[in-house]
Amino acid sequence: xQEPVLSLQYGVTExxxxxxxxxxxxxxxxxxxxxxxDELIVVSGGQQGIEHTCKVLCxxxxxxxxxxPTFIGALNAFRSNGAITKGIPLRDDGIDTEILExxxxxxxxxxxxxxxxxxxxxxxxxxxxxxxLEKRRAVYEICREKGLLIVEDNPYGELRFAGEDIPxxxxxxxxxxxxxxxxxxxxxxxxxxxGFLSAPEAVFQKIVVAKQVxxxxxxxxxxxxxxxxxxxxxxxxxxxxxSELYRSKCELMLGELDKNMPKCVKYTCPEGGLFVWLTLxx
Numbered sequence: 345x346q347e348p349v350l351s352l353q354y355g356v357t358e359x360x361x362x363x364x365x366x367x368x369x370x371x372x373x374x375x376x377x378x379x380x381x382d383e384l385i386v387v388s389g390g391q392q393g394i395e396h397t398c399k400v401l402c403x404x405x406x407x408x409x410x411x412x413p414t415f416i417g418a419l420n421a422f423r424s425n426g427a428i429t430k431g432i433p434l435r436d437d438g439i440d441t442e443i444l445e446x447x448x449x450x451x452x453x454x455x456x457x458x459x460x461x462x463x464x465x466x467x468x469x470x471x472x473x474x475x476x477l478e479k480r481r482a483v484y485e486i487c488r489e490k491g492l493l494i495v496e497d498n499p500y501g502e503l504r505f506a507g508e509d510i511p512x513x514x515x516x517x518x519x520x521x522x523x524x525x526x527x528x529x530x531x532x533x534x535x536x537x538x539g540f541l542s543a544p545e546a547v548f549q550k551i552v553v554a555k556q557v558x559x560x561x562x563x564x565x566x567x568x569x570x571x572x573x574x575x576x577x578x579x580x581x582x583x584x585x586x587s588e589l590y591r592s593k594c595e596l597m598l599g600e601l602d603k604n605m606p607k608c609v610k611y612t613c614p615e616g617g618l619f620v621w622l623t624l625x626x
C-alpha cells in the first residue's frame with residue numbers, strides 16, 4: 345500500500361475519509377441515499393451500527409418494534425441495552441401495517457416508550473422476503489406522522505438475482521427519520537468487519553460519541569483496502585459476479601425443496617440475498 349504508516353495508525357472515529365467519500369458517492373448513485381441533513385460513519389460491521397443506534401436512542405425499558413421473525417443479532421443488541429422488543433408478524437410483502445398503527449395508537453400516552461422501528465426490507469434475514477414499495481411508503485408515512493425513527497438494515501440489498509430493484513425507505517426520507525445501515529460483509533468480505541451508517545446529523549453525532557468509547561474507530565487497514573477496492577477494482581462488477589453465485593445456490597436449494605418437500609411445507613422464493621424460510625405444519 346502507498347500509505348503503510350497511516351494504515352497502522354489511529355484514525356478518526358467517523359471513518360477513513362477517502363472511504364467515507366466513496367461510500368457516500370456510491371450510496372447516492374446506487375440507492376439515492378443521503379441528503380444535506382445526513383452524515384456517514386464507518387462502523388465495525390453492520391452489527392455495530394445496529395447496536396450503537398439502539399444505545400443512542402433507547403434507555404432501559406424502552407420499546408423497539410421489529411419484524412417477526414427477524415435477525416437474531418439485532419434482537420440480542422436491543423436486549424443487551426435493556427430495550428423491550430415487540431414483534432409484528434411478517435407477511436409476504438412486509439410487516440402488517442394495521443398492527444403497526446394499532447401499537448403506535450395504543451402508545452399515545454408514551455407508556456410503552458416506543459423509540460424505533462427496526463426493519464430489513466430487502467431479502468429479509470431470515471425470511472427471504474422483500475417489502476413492497478407500497479408497504480415501504482405506507483410504513484414510512486405512519487412513522488413520519490408519529491415521529492418514530494426507522495432503522496433500515498440493508499446488508500443484502502445489492503445481491504439481487506431476480507425481479508426489479510425496489511427503492512430503499514431511506515431514499516424517500518425527506519423528514520430525517522431513517523437511519524440506514526449498510527455493510528461490506530456480504531458484498532466484499534465478512535471478516536473485514538467494515539459497515540456504515542447514513543444517519544440524520546443529530547443521531548450521527550451521538551453515534552460518533554458511542555463509538556469513541558467502544559473502539560475509537562473501525563480497523564484502519566481494512567478501511568483503506570475497501571477504499572482501494574472501490575477506486576481501482578470495480579465493486580459493481582464484483583457484486584454482479586457474487587450475485588450470480590447466489591443465484592445458482594438459490595436455484596439449487598429451491599429445486600431440491602420442490603423435489604423433496606411435501607406440499608404441506610411452504611417456503612419463500614427469494615429474489616436475492618442469502619435466505620429461504622420454511623414454514624412447517626403446526
